[in-house]
Amino acid sequence: MDIIKAVVLDLDGTLLNSRREVSARSLQALISCYRAGIHMILATARPARSLRMLLPPEMLEMGCIIYYNGAHTVDSAYDTEDHLWMNQQTKVELYEAIMRRNSGQIVSFEVTGTMLCNRSLTPEHAILLGFPDGTPFPEVCTREELNEFLLSKMLLSNDDDIYTELNREFGHRVKIMLTDKGRLIQIMNAGVSKAAALLPVLTRRGIHPDHVMVFGDDYNDLELFDMCGYPVAMGNAIDELKLKAKLMTATNDQDGVAVVLESLLQTHP
Numbered sequence: 485m486d487i488i489k490a491v492v493l494d495l496d497g498t499l500l501n502s503r504r505e506v507s508a509r510s511l512q513a514l515i516s517c518y519r520a521g522i523h524m525i526l527a528t529a530r531p532a533r534s535l536r537m538l539l540p541p542e543m544l545e546m547g548c549i550i551y552y553n554g555a556h557t558v559d560s561a562y563d564t565e566d567h568l569w570m571n572q573q574t575k576v577e578l579y580e581a582i583m584r585r586n587s588g589q590i591v592s593f594e595v596t597g598t599m600l601c602n603r604s605l606t607p608e609h610a611i612l613l614g615f616p617d618g619t620p621f622p623e624v625c626t627r628e629e630l631n632e633f634l635l636s637k638m639l640l641s642n643d644d645d646i647y648t649e650l651n652r653e654f655g656h657r658v659k660i661m662l663t664d665k666g667r668l669i670q671i672m673n674a675g676v677s678k679a680a681a682l683l684p685v686l687t688r689r690g691i692h693p694d695h696v697m698v699f700g701d702d703y704n705d706l707e708l709f710d711m712c713g714y715p716v717a718m719g720n721a722i723d724e725l726k727l728k729a730k731l732m733t734a735t736n737d738q739d740g741v742a743v744v745l746e747s748l749l750q751t752h753p
Contacts, residue, residue, distance in 0.1 A: 487695055488522060488695060488696070488697045488714060488748055488752070489522065489523060489689075489691045489695040489696070490522065490523035490524075490525060490686065490689065490691050490695065490696045490697070491517060491522055491523070491524055491525070491696070491697045491698075491699070491745070491748075492525045492526075492527050492678075492682060492696060492697070492698040492699070492708060492712065493514075493524070493525070493526050493527065493698075493699050493741065494527060494528060494699060494700040494701060494702070494704075494705050495526065495528040495530060495535075495538075496528070496529070496530070496614060496701075496702075497701035497702055497718065497720060497721075497736055498699050498700055498701045498705075498718055498736055498740075498741065499526075499699070499736070499741050500538065500736065501736050501737045502736065502737050504538055504614070504616060505538075506538075506539060506540060506543065507739055507742070509739045509742045510739055510741050510742040510745075511540055511542065511543070512742075513741065513742040513745035513746055513749070514542075514543065514546075514741075514745065515542055516745070516749055517745050517748065517749060517752075518546055520749060520752050522748075522752065523547065523548075523689055523691065524543075524546040524547070525546075525547070525548045525549075525550065525682065525685060526543070526546075526548070526549045526550065527549075527550040527553075527554070527678040527681070527682060527698075527705075527708065528549070528550065528551060528553075529552065529553045529637075529663065529670060529704060530551065530552075530614065531551055531552060531556075531594055531597075531599070531636075532549070532551055532556075532558070532597070533597065533598070534614070534616065535549065535551075537616045537619065538616055547559070547560060547561035548560065548561060548685050550678055550681045550682060550685070551636075552594060552636045552637045552672065552676070553637070553659075553661065553670065553672060553676055553677065553678055553704050554568070554672075554676045554677050554678045554679070554680055554681035554682075555567065555568045555569075555636045555637055555672050555673060555676045555681075556568075556636055557681045557684075557685065559685055559688065562688050564688070566681070566684075567634075567636070568636075568672070568673040568675055568676050569634045569635060569636060569673060570634075570635040570636070570637075570638070570658065570671070570672060570673050571657070571658075571673070572631075572634075574654070574657050574658060575630070575635050575638070576630070576631060577654075578638065578650070578654055578658065578671065579591065579602075579630060579638070581649075581650065581653060581654070582640065582646070582650070585646055585649065586643060586644070586646065589602075589640055589641075589643065589646070590602065590603055590605060590606070590609050590640065590641070591638060591639070591640045592605075592609075592613060592622065592638070592639040592640070593625065593630065593633070593635055593637075593638055593639075594635070594636045594637040594638075594639070595633045595634060595635060595636065596633075596634060596636075598622070598623075599622040600622050600623055600624070600625040600629075600633075601621075601622045601623075601624055601625070602624065602625065602627075602630070603624055604621065604624055605621045605622065609641065612641055612664065612667060612668055613639060613668070636672065637670060637671065637672050638670075638671040638672075639668065639669065639670055639671070640668075640669050641667060641668060641669070642662060642666060642667055642668065642669050646669070647660065647662050647666075647669050650669065650671070654671075656674075657674060658671050658672065658673065658674050659671065659672045659673060659674050659675070659676045659677065661703055661704050662703060663702050663703055663704055664702070670704070677704075677707045678704060678705065678707060678708050679707035679708050679710070679711040680707075682696075682708065682711070682712075683711075692713075693711050693712050693713055694712075694713035695713060696711075696712040696713055696714065697712065697713075697714040697715075697716060697744075697748070698711075698712040698714070698715050698716065699716045699718065699733075699740075699741050699744070700715070700716075700717065700718070700721065700725055701717070701718040701720055701721040701722065701725065701736065702721070702722060702725075703722060703724070705725060706724060706725065706728070709725055709728040709729065710728065714730050714731070715728055715729045715730055715731075716729060716730070716731045716732075716733055716744055717729035717731070717732050717733070718733060718734075718735055718736055718740050718741075719732065719733060719734050719735035719738065719740055720735040720736055720737075731744065
């Protein structure tokens, strides 16, 4: 194995277990790697407010977090913050296309610091969106308000395979991802990806992607697996990631991240 200088970690299905917790073993492994001089970078589909509820404070202070699959990056170690918003006109046309297909579709909008919805969330949609227990449901916004705000990400359930139609009509204009075992559609600026967001983070640190270990489980991790020199697939990962991985580890409920990081520490110079 080449010298690993940085570790990139997905959260849901990877570092977080099925209870959306970081186990004590995983936290200790992360802290030990960080103290050993290995850069620890989080790359998630989640927003900042969600991580503040889910993660221990020690993890939030490790220097860099990539949110919204790469639409928002906060590199606090270098006092840098980047946003990639969806095109305003595309956002409106996309929403209108969704409503024409299914006027009852629940659509969620990630805007600066908060989530809004076109109608009240059901408990089932809250679970699909990964809401931590006890989190208040988002406020409902009007069609007129939708025109006003800058949008980081749009989310909706893949009812009746609406993904196929949206991808055919808008796939050349936006980034459309199908995650959560094909149940959740995530739509962002066409230039958004975890890999694209990671590259300037690594450049600032003088780290080549060959020296990066990345952990993942879902489709939004595929580009990271192509980019980084040492991709590690969780035991619960999709088959496409497993085919690209240099190493398979245990599942997110079996401390698969910690298993590999503990081994890494034994070989780290």
